[in-house]
Amino acid sequence: MLTLTRLQELLERGEFVVTAEVGPPHGSDSRMVITKTDLMKEHCDAINITDNVRGIPTMDSSVCSHLVIQAGAEPVMHISARDRNRIQLESALYGAHALGVRNLLFVTGDHSLLGTHPEAKLVYDFDSIQALQIARHLMSGTDLSGQKLEGIPEFYLGSTFNPYADPIELQIWRVEKKRDSGARFFQTQAIYEISRFEEFMDGVRPLGVHVLAGVIPLKGPKMARFMNRRIPGIAIPEEMISRLERAGSGLTGDARRKAMKDEGVEIALETIEAVRSINGVNGIHIMAVGWEEVVPELVERAGLLPRPR
């Protein structure tokens, strides 16, 4: 079977896939993306480029995806429905394809009230499901008005789900709707508590899609509490937070920070181990959010090296 990307090839071949996220710079520094890509490209199969997470403006995700290609890795370009209308989306997809981007991941996008630009006018012309439909439509050779395209883009389409979101039945239907709109792979919100993820996977498994379980390594209890409070869809159990706290107790300064970070890595490794044994999970997606140095360590210690060729 002909595959469009390495990510697709590995997933369809049944390899346990590793992807990791690079947050684009809050500015025009192109070296940051290349440096972060270099740091982890031997440890993962594709590198995700986020799209203005929480409505905080960062470098354009298609430009950063192109930088990932220049650095010798395969990008997964995120596209948030929040800030674009259909005219801009079609335009962005032509450009992304021209820049060599083939993996697309659609998200609805956190509400911009939660970010640094709450004064912005909201767009939400479509949701992630309808965005997938637009991408699939373009791949058929015409734009939404029916006009024939000068160059037909091809993409491997993906999206996200959050196993902790409610109501669970409706959230699983959304995964099905995304699949029916063309999504072939999914990455999840960060997994901490396992049983709810298992329950959700019971609903996802019959849909026959590829799932990458999200992993965000915790640096300490402060980060965990911040995420529970401020990042939509995150549910870090209280006992995990106390575990991080206990790791640092009796210590101060750098020693304390290091002990808590080490514990965060342990928790992440346990999570990776747990999700690997869940039927229907085809890989992991590491979101290091500014702690990119941890990615090679996690992948190595999880026994996921060398990556398949």
Add this chain to the structure above:
Amino acid sequence: MIAMELKPIKEILQMLEGYEKIVLFGDSGCAQMCDVGGILQLEDMEELLSSHGKIVLGYVFVEGGICDGNAFKLSVANKMHMLEEADAYLVQACGVATQVVTEALPAKEAFPATNTQFLGSMPERFMHYEKCSMCGDCVLHLTGGICPITRCPKGLLNGPCGGAMNGKCEVNPEQDCAWQLIYDRLKALGKLDNIRKIWDLRDWSPTHKPRKIEVTGDSMMS
């Protein structure tokens, strides 16, 4: 009704700077129900403006709404002398009202005393909640009488986003997730199939401004 709030007094005084003789406008419709342009609020405004050296010549209080052309004409008919004497008009009603006054009485400037907010319900006095976005293509028959376009902050049509947890919204943990409400209601009605199918890309052109409705001849209910 149209929900609205009075602008900060400082802003009202700023816009009236240089104008001495003022006529106040209010109505018994949305303006009164929102406690911005009922008789009581016109009296309060008169007192306030007087204390800042203005002269309030009187009121135009429309029974119904200033937006109703006929009701408006009847209310100003016997007040033309006062309206001519005024330096400016202050409209304690919605943005439509200020524009109606502007168009009907163009010789003087009409200023808005309110910020017009949304189309909402008023379960009790002083409490207003947005319920309708006037999208021009109602979906309430499919969503159990709960509007996702308005009550979901993202206006999602294919179910809740990944930020919906424990029935609450990611934008505000006090706020119910509209899709949880829709799900619960449709489940109770045995109509979950309504939201199981994909909601295709929506035509937003009915929201393009400025909109108008011009019913002609016998087209209504025909």
